[in-house]
Amino acid sequence: MKTTRIIPRLDIKGPNLVKGIHLEGLRVLGNPADFAKYYYENGADELMFMDVVASLYERNSLHDIISEAAKQKFIPITVGGGLRSISDIKEVLRVGADKVCLNTAVIKDPELIRQSSRKFGSSTIVVAIEAIKEENGKYLAYTDNGREYTGIDVFEWAKKVDELGAGEIVITSVDNEGTGQGFDLDLISKISSLVSIPVIAHGGAGTKQQVIDLLNENTADAVMLSSLFHYQFIKKNEARVSLDEGNTEFLKQKRNFHTFEPCSVKDLKKSLVENKIECRI
Amino acid sequence: MIANKKKVVIIDYQLGNLYSVKQACDAVGMNIIVSSLKSDILAADALILPGVGAFIEAMNNLKKLDLIDLIKIKVNSGTPLLGICLGLQLLFTKSEEFGSGNGLNLIPGIIKRFPNRIDQRKIKVPHISWNQIYKSNYNWENTPLRDLKDNEFMYFIHSYYVQPDNNICVLTNTNYDGIEFCSSVIKENIFATQFHPEKSADKGISIYKNWGLINNIL
Numbered sequence: 001m002k003t004t005r006i007i008p009r010l011d012i013k014g015p016n017l018v019k020g021i022h023l024e025g026l027r028v029l030g031n032p033a034d035f036a037k038y039y040y041e042n043g044a045d046e047l048m049f050m051d052v053v054a055s056l057y058e059r060n061s062l063h064d065i066i067s068e069a070a071k072q073k074f075i076p077i078t079v080g081g082g083l084r085s086i087s088d089i090k091e092v093l094r095v096g097a098d099k100v101c102l103n104t105a106v107i108k109d110p111e112l113i114r115q116s117s118r119k120f121g122s123s124t125i126v127v128a129i130e131a132i133k134e135e136n137g138k139y140l141a142y143t144d145n146g147r148e149y150t151g152i153d154v155f156e157w158a159k160k161v162d163e164l165g166a167g168e169i170v171i172t173s174v175d176n177e178g179t180g181q182g183f184d185l186d187l188i189s190k191i192s193s194l195v196s197i198p199v200i201a202h203g204g205a206g207t208k209q210q211v212i213d214l215l216n217e218n219t220a221d222a223v224m225l226s227s228l229f230h231y232q233f234i235k236k237n238e239a240r241v242s243l244d245e246g247n248t249e250f251l252k253q254k255r256n257f258h259t260f261e262p263c264s265v266k267d268l269k270k271s272l273v274e275n276k277i278e279c280r281i
Numbered sequence: 282m283i284a285n286k287k288k289v290v291i292i293d294y295q296l297g298n299l300y301s302v303k304q305a306c307d308a309v310g311m312n313i314i315v316s317s318l319k320s321d322i323l324a325a326d327a328l329i330l331p332g333v334g335a336f337i338e339a340m341n342n343l344k345k346l347d348l349i350d351l352i353k354i355k356v357n358s359g360t361p362l363l364g365i366c367l368g369l370q371l372l373f374t375k376s377e378e379f380g381s382g383n384g385l386n387l388i389p390g391i392i393k394r395f396p397n398r399i400d401q402r403k404i405k406v407p408h409i410s411w412n413q414i415y416k417s418n419y420n421w422e423n424t425p426l427r428d429l430k431d432n433e434f435m436y437f438i439h440s441y442y443v444q445p446d447n448n449i450c451v452l453t454n455t456n457y458d459g460i461e462f463c464s465s466v467i468k469e470n471i472f473a474t475q476f477h478p479e480k481s482a483d484k485g486i487s488i489y490k491n492w493g494l495i496n497n498i499l
Binding site: 001002003004005040045070071074075076093094095096097098118119120121122123124167168196197198199221222279280 | 413486
């Protein structure tokens, strides 16, 4: 059989879990360890930790969070953000990551995909592609959370990523990310048809139904979700967070997530199974 | 730590991530050493052969570390061995992977790659998913899988799979997108899985616990 993986994504800034819109305008949501524990116990298939500022400031600050998570969570952990070299990759694997997610570094030096997949096994190397749709309808790849223009065609790049030996692709629609307006189905299905490796869809989910619609198309092999799950967690749990760091207005005001119908990992999986979409429950 | 507690060595052949395997062993209370030293492996009461990465590089590293004969001697003299993922594949005779030589040949059989296509249908490779393990003819009762129900989900991440010459060692099978393959084997003191029990949540950890209990190393 073929089962779909549900992967909560935790964007990390310093000590906090954050969430943006179009990968920008980061709001502080809480302590990453609390969210990770909750998702693990709720049946997440993997966890993704993304250090959202590492690439910009050229630093790695995730190590403590990862090794703590890897001690108690016996599911695969992928780590991304600011990994630039073989030795950076080696270091996060050493502290407990199972896979690494690369974007900026491999756009600058595509050979790093080949080198790292040879060294660590292709299944360890996940390449993130951040796509923005231009006015002429063309999709271009961006780096640094959708900030840096590269001029590279997303579809050409995806084929190259596959050829160079990556194990998986995370395709993010920056246009849809954080909006809750649904996935870019065309983007995901085209990427999936062009490559022979698994494709993880990311960006835009606001409701369970949108995830079901995506998976009914049978193009994505996994789904990466954040807002949908994070907002449900916040609704249910009092956030344990230092309110003097970062933008916490959103949390303090207990804002309504009007475009979202938050749900738990368990709820989502139940609905998937009811819709005859295979997953682990 | 209790003195005289049996020593389990995770064989470190300098490829991939041993952290999660060690965490799982710690979680069930094994007395664990991670080592590539012959002296440690020689003195081990049980061995774990983990693995992520390429078959050829793994065998080259084992050769460089001069561990090939030692592992075979230990296993042939009855030391329990747990193989995981590439660690399962290394136990077999040889791989179809380009440029690969021979494996440890403790279990006769070959390593094959999943096809990218069957007729017109595309198969995504690597196989990365939680997938079900189901019974072959083998009863799970006295094996490390004894606490699991048939069709339990385990975590898989691999492009190659093993094809034993003799099906008698096949403990479980799994079906990936229409392709049935052997997902775990048992042969005397050898137990090995294609999936990652240390990445398969509490059900996976029960496999470590039961492997430890059955072999009196806990």
